[in-house]
Amino acid sequence: MEEINTFVSHLECSYTGKTYPADQLHGLSEAGKPLLVRYDLEALGKAICKEDLQERLPEFWRYREFLPVRKSENVVRLGEVMTPILPAEKLQNDYECGEILIKDEGRLPTGSFKARGIALAVAMAKELGVKRMAMPTNGNAGAALAAYCSAADIETFVFCPEDTPKVNIEEIAFQGAKTFLANGYITDCGRIVGGGVEAVNWFDTSTLKEPYRIEGKKTMGLELAEQLDWQLPDVILYPTGGGTGLIGMWKAFNELEAIGWIDSKRPRMVAVQAEGCAPIVKAFEEGTRHAEPWKDASTIASGIRVPAAVGDFLILDAVRESKGFAVAVSDDAINEAHKECASREGILLCPEGAATLAALKQELKTGRIKSDEQVMLFNCATGLKYPMQSSHHMIDLNQEIDYDFIANC
Ligand SMILES: *Cc1c(COP(=O)(O)O)cnc(C)c1O
Numbered sequence: 001m002e003e004i005n006t007f008v009s010h011l012e013c014s015y016t017g018k019t020y021p022a023d024q025l026h027g028l029s030e031a032g033k034p035l036l037v038r039y040d041l042e043a044l045g046k047a048i049c050k051e052d053l054q055e056r057l058p059e060f061w062r063y064r065e066f067l068p069v070r071k072s073e074n075v076v077r078l079g080e081v082m083t084p085i086l087p088a089e090k091l092q093n094d095y096e097c098g099e100i101l102i103k104d105e106g107r108l109p110t111g112s113f114k115a116r117g118i119a120l121a122v123a124m125a126k127e128l129g130v131k132r133m134a135m136p137t138n139g140n141a142g143a144a145l146a147a148y149c150s151a152a153d154i155e156t157f158v159f160c161p162e163d164t165p166k167v168n169i170e171e172i173a174f175q176g177a178k179t180f181l182a183n184g185y186i187t188d189c190g191r192i193v194g195g196g197v198e199a200v201n202w203f204d205t206s207t208l209k210e211p212y213r214i215e216g217k218k219t220m221g222l223e224l225a226e227q228l229d230w231q232l233p234d235v236i237l238y239p240t241g242g243g244t245g246l247i248g249m250w251k252a253f254n255e256l257e258a259i260g261w262i263d264s265k266r267p268r269m270v271a272v273q274a275e276g277c278a279p280i281v282k283a284f285e286e287g288t289r290h291a292e293p294w295k296d297a298s299t300i301a302s303g304i305r306v307p308a309a310v311g312d313f314l315i316l317d318a319v320r321e322s323k324g325f326a327v328a329v330s331d332d333a334i335n336e337a338h339k340e341c342a343s344r345e346g347i348l349l350c351p352e353g354a355a356t357l358a359a360l361k362q363e364l365k366t367g368r369i370k371s372d373e374q375v376m377l378f379n380c381a382t383g384l385k386y387p388m389q390s391s392h393h394m395i396d397l398n399q400e401i402d403y404d405f406i407a408n409c
Helices: 041-047 061-068 090-094 115-129 140-152 166-174 187-202 213-227 246-260 277-284 312-321 332-344 353-366 402-407
Strands: 008-013 035-039 086-089 100-104 130-134 153-162 178-182 235-239 268-274 325-329 375-378
Touching: 008 375, 035 213, 041 061, 041 246, 041 277, 061 166, 061 213, 061 353, 090 100, 090 353, 100 277, 115 130, 115 140, 130 187, 140 153, 140 166, 153 166, 153 187, 166 178, 178 312, 213 246, 235 353, 246 312, 246 402, 268 277, 268 312, 268 353, 277 312, 277 325, 312 325, 325 353, 353 375
Parallel strands: 100 375, 130 153, 153 178, 235 268, 235 375, 268 325
Antiparallel strands: 008 035, 086 100
């Protein structure tokens, strides 16, 4: 079996700084907070250079030195492409603003960026001998867990709120997970998963309750830096639920700066939420480090319908440190941006991705985003999994075809 050149030194509580040994199974820290993976960055920086990356496959495993997996046999591959960065030039002209770039994460296996985090969580679970995994999900994370666990021969249990989009429920079940719907919120499903750790000995793979999903999501930051030739954009707009991606990218930028691959110029990180579920926005505006759980969460953007995030302080710290902000948009604005991007650019966003575009439009008006800034929006999933508002016409084959009507409608 092939050893990967890895540099993990230990794990660290993100809240208290207490250290924990690597190469053991961990959930949350004793303080009940997420654990972060730490590396010997000096050794890492000496072991590879930017040019080495060019000879590697265009997949996120190209950043293996920045990742915790030690043995290549534990890597599970389902085609983890580097996702394209699409310029939205027409929207840029319409809004008279700086460059708009869309990182299209819908190209990843199972159609969402959850594949990044879950691929790492599953590889590490395999490495540490886990045989059963469980998770509460609003959809995409469960789909990724089902697929990667089936590929890795790990038994999987997935719990969804009963109003989870049908296509998500079906793909989770079809890809081999034991799938359950519960008449409550994702937080209620989380309680079921938590209870099963003792009861039936599965591993709790909830967002940020295990240390490796952040490392997978970190590859978004490494990848976008490499794709932009190590010059980061001025602003990143990220649709924020549990916040793994935002926290992960910020960690990536810290590690890249520590090894001298980027300078100290950082993007402003903007956490985008929906008006019907905006705990991070409320905490940002009130100046607190933790967010209160949101009551009666509701939005069409199900991926960001997360009433309480374990890593709330990590999201808020990164947003504040970067001099960014947190902002909420309405479901109407999400729908409008969704349609606009599809019909003007031919880019089919998911509703969460559309939320970032809606936030950009809104904040160009308020001036919190300047008209000469380069912005990157995150489209986190393929738009094909979601309902689309569309208009079309019927043709009656018993009548003569009316081409004038067709051409002019
Ligand atoms: C999970 C998810 C999000 C939120 O991502 P986090 O990193 O957990 O905040 C946004 N959009 C979609 C489509 C998702 O599946």
